[in-house]
Each structure stands twice: as structure tokens, then as C-alpha cells.
Amino acid sequence: MRRISAHYIFPGDGPLLKYGILEVDADGTILNIRDTGGIPEEFHGVEFYNGILIPGLVNAHCHLELSHLKGRVISAPGLVPFLDSVLAFRAEVCPYEVMEQADLNMEAEGIVAVGDISNTDHSFPVKQKSRLYYHSFLEGAAMDPLWSEKVMTRLRGLARGLEHYGLKGSLCPHAPYSVSDELFEKLLEESLHTGLPVSVHHQESFHEDLLFLKKEGDFVSFIEQQYPGFTTWIPPGKSSFDHLLPFFSRFPRLLLVHNTYSNPERLGSIAGLSDSVALVLCPRSNLMLEGRLPDVEGLSRTGLRIALGTDSLASNHELSIVSEMKVLQDAFPEIALTTLLQWATLNGAWALGLESCLGSFTPGYRPGINLVENADLQALRLLEKTRIRRIL
Numbered sequence: 001m002r003r004i005s006a007h008y009i010f011p012g013d014g015p016l017l018k019y020g021i022l023e024v025d026a027d028g029t030i031l032n033i034r035d036t037g038g039i040p041e042e043f044h045g046v047e048f049y050n051g052i053l054i055p056g057l058v059n060a061h062c063h064l065e066l067s068h069l070k071g072r073v074i075s076a077p078g079l080v081p082f083l084d085s086v087l088a089f090r091a092e093v094c095p096y097e098v099m100e101q102a103d104l105n106m107e108a109e110g111i112v113a114v115g116d117i118s119n120t121d122h123s124f125p126v127k128q129k130s131r132l133y134y135h136s137f138l139e140g141a142a143m144d145p146l147w148s149e150k151v152m153t154r155l156r157g158l159a160r161g162l163e164h165y166g167l168k169g170s171l172c173p174h175a176p177y178s179v180s181d182e183l184f185e186k187l188l189e190e191s192l193h194t195g196l197p198v199s200v201h202h203q204e205s206f207h208e209d210l211l212f213l214k215k216e217g218d219f220v221s222f223i224e225q226q227y228p229g230f231t232t233w234i235p236p237g238k239s240s241f242d243h244l245l246p247f248f249s250r251f252p253r254l255l256l257v258h259n260t261y262s263n264p265e266r267l268g269s270i271a272g273l274s275d276s277v278a279l280v281l282c283p284r285s286n287l288m289l290e291g292r293l294p295d296v297e298g299l300s301r302t303g304l305r306i307a308l309g310t311d312s313l314a315s316n317h318e319l320s321i322v323s324e325m326k327v328l329q330d331a332f333p334e335i336a337l338t339t340l341l342q343w344a345t346l347n348g349a350w351a352l353g354l355e356s357c358l359g360s361f362t363p364g365y366r367p368g369i370n371l372v373e374n375a376d377l378q379a380l381r382l383l384e385k386t387r388i389r390r391i392l
């Protein structure tokens with residue numbers, strides 16, 4: 001058994017334990033977490049670290065299969081030009097070594113679990129070999145209702161491939177602007193059957209609401225290119241969130257990813273769904289594509305869980321959850337470090353349905369142990385030089 005201590009322990013939720021002690025099995029299972037009441041105790045064989053011990057981090061939104069697009073997607077600002085640019089690379093397969101390196105980089109950044117979007121099976125061999133836990137969100141899109149069954153057949157084929165690699169995952173809609181109501185309904189039925197978490201890109205661009213409110217904005221021509229029948233589509237006259245609420249409210253566990261243009265008051269109206277809906281924020285990707293962040297302060301008051309993601313290397317320089325936390329801390333200084341840490345650990349684990357094994361220092365769990373190094377331990381703030389060091 002190892003006894004590990006530091007200036008502080010963050011258990012996954014709740015307050016920091018000053019000079020707390022973790023008792024850990026040889027395989028990393030948490031045996032006990034001791035609150036010393038802030039008094040450093042003399043223990044034989046206690047390893048002491050400078051910093052804050054936290055559970056393994058969870059990256060709730062990534063696209064491993066886009067890792068080869070790092071620094072290559074040069075587009076005009078905005079989500080729609082970005083999507084056009086990514087689609088131009090559609091025929092290119094991300095090399096195995098590139099995805100493997102991205103996976104190893106995430107491990108070095110203290111990440112233990114990833115919610116990863118897959119449109120193809122390209123990343124499955126990397127995930128099989130990885131020491132990280134992956135939940136693959138197998139993503140489908142089609143605005144043409146006649147394509148719904150075809151998309152479901154393709155996704156079920158992908159799911160069989162995933163199973164072949166011994167990996168876990170679920171079938172998901174890509175985004176409100178790319179999925180017909182018919183396809184949403186089929187994916188909802190599937191989710192009600194499996195009970196697994198489902199992810200959807202949500203209000204990442206203001207053009208999404210323009211589309212649903214007035215059939216205006218960048219998405220109109222984007223969709224028309226892929227679905228000629230779109231000319232007869234009548235906009236519902238409400239935000240994408242309000243239009244899809246009847247679906248959103250029925251998924252057993254739903255991750256709304258991005259929320260860059262979401263109205264916190266509208267999202268707050270579903271606070272009663274806090275045991276089935278979580279918000280996933282990818283701040284660095286939002287800054288790169290849209291040049292803005294969601295109203296994180298407002299979203300934090302909705303009563304919904306918030307988790308963090310990196311998005312892909314096509315819209316981020318690195319896959320680092322601590323870097324995402326630094327951006328949020330700098331933009332929203334009123335958000336406490338313990339809140340950010342909970343978003344990055346326990347809430348991420350919840351988003352992937354892993355809260356009963358990861359995300360907190362609960363006895364019996366094997367969540368991984370990270371040290372937050374070079375933080376300001378007086379003010380409890382992350383600094384530019386703050387890094388994650390894996391202890392276990």
C-alpha cells in the first residue's frame with residue numbers, strides 16, 4: 001500500500017483536504033482518503049508532493065480521427081467555413097501513428113477517459129491499444145429524412161466494428177442543423193434501448209439559431225449542397241434548443257457540447273433534467289473557431305452539470321484539459337478552482353457514465369492520481385506554468 005499526500009487533495013467534489021492522505025493499493029485502487037484536519041501528520045512511508053492531488057482528468061469531447069488536421073484547417077472565422085474545410089479532407093485517413101501520439105499526449109496530460117466522436121472506424125485500433133478509457137460517440141448526420149434508415153444502418157455497422165475491438169460506444173446525432181427530426185427519433189429510440197450517454201454538438205454557431213428561427217445564415221447554403229430537398233424545409237421559428245427540447249428531454253443521458261451561443265435562462269429551464277443532461281464546454285476550440293466563449297458564468301448557474309472537452313486537433317493546438325481550465329479561469333475569475341476541478345474530473349466521468357469507477361477518490365475506485373504542480377496554493381489559482389504530473 002502507498003500513502004500519498006500533498007498540500008491539498010481534491011477528492012472529486014467538495015472542499016479541498018489540506019494535507020490529506022490517500023491510501024492506495026498496488027494497482028491504484030483507492031483504499032482510504034484521510035482528512036487530517038489540515039494538520040500534517042507524521043506517517044511512516046508517506047510520499048509528500050508539492051501541489052494538489054486530483055483524480056484522473058476526463059476529456060468529454062474529442063475527435064481522435066481528426067488529429068492529422070492539426071494546423072491544417074485554414075478557414076475564414078466561423079463554424080461553417082471550418083466544417084467546409086474539414087469536409088474537404090474527408091477522403092484523407094488520419095495515420096495510426098498520429099492518433100497514437102495524440103492518445104499518448106492525452107495520457108501525459110493526466111487524462112484517463114475520453115468521450116470521442118467517431119464518424120469512421122479509423123481510430124478503433126488506437127483506442128483498443130490505449131491505456132485510456134474511450135467511449136466512442138458514433139456520429140450520424142442527414143437532413144434528408146429519407147436517409148435516416150441508411151444512416152442508422154451505417155452506424156450499426158460501425159457499432160459492430162467497435163464491439164469487435166472490445167470498445168464501448170453509442171449512436172449519436174451530429175448536430176441540430178445536420179440531423180432530421182426522423183433521424184433524431186431513431187437515435188432516441190436506440191438510446192432509450194441502450195441507456196448509454198449520447199452526445200450532440202449544440203449551438204456552436206449563432207447561424208444555428210438563425211437557421212431554426214428564420215431559415216437564414218450560413219447553414220442554408222451548407223445544407224442545400226447536401227440535401228436539394230431542403231428548399232421546401234420550413235423553419236420551426238424557434239431556437240434549435242427549443243425545437244429539439246422534446247427529444248433532449250427524453251434521452252437517458254445527453255451531452256450538449258459547446259453551447260457557445262446558448263441562452264443560460266433557456267438551458268436553466270431544464271434544470272429538472274440535471275440527472276440526464278450535461279453541458280460539455282470546449283473553450284479553446286470555441287475561441288479558435290468563433291472567437292468567443294459561452295456564457296460560462298450563466299451556464300454554471302443552470303443547475304446542469306458541466307464537463308470539459310478539448311474538441312479535435314483541427315480546432316485546438318493540444319489535447320489538454322488543464323489548458324481548457326486555464327482559459328476558463330482567466331475569462332471567468334469568479335469560478336472557483338474546485339468548481340473547475342470538479343468539471344474536469346467527476347462531472348466528466350458522469351458525462352461518460354463512469355461516475356461509479358472514475359472521477360473521484362472514492363474507496364474502491366481506480367481513478368488515477370494526478371498532481372497539479374506550480375499552481376498558486378495561496379490564492380488557489382492555476383498559473384501559466386501550472387502542469388499536470390501523473391502520480392499513478
Ligand SMILES: [Zn+2]
Pocket residue numbers: 061062063117201311312
Ligand atoms: Zn466536436
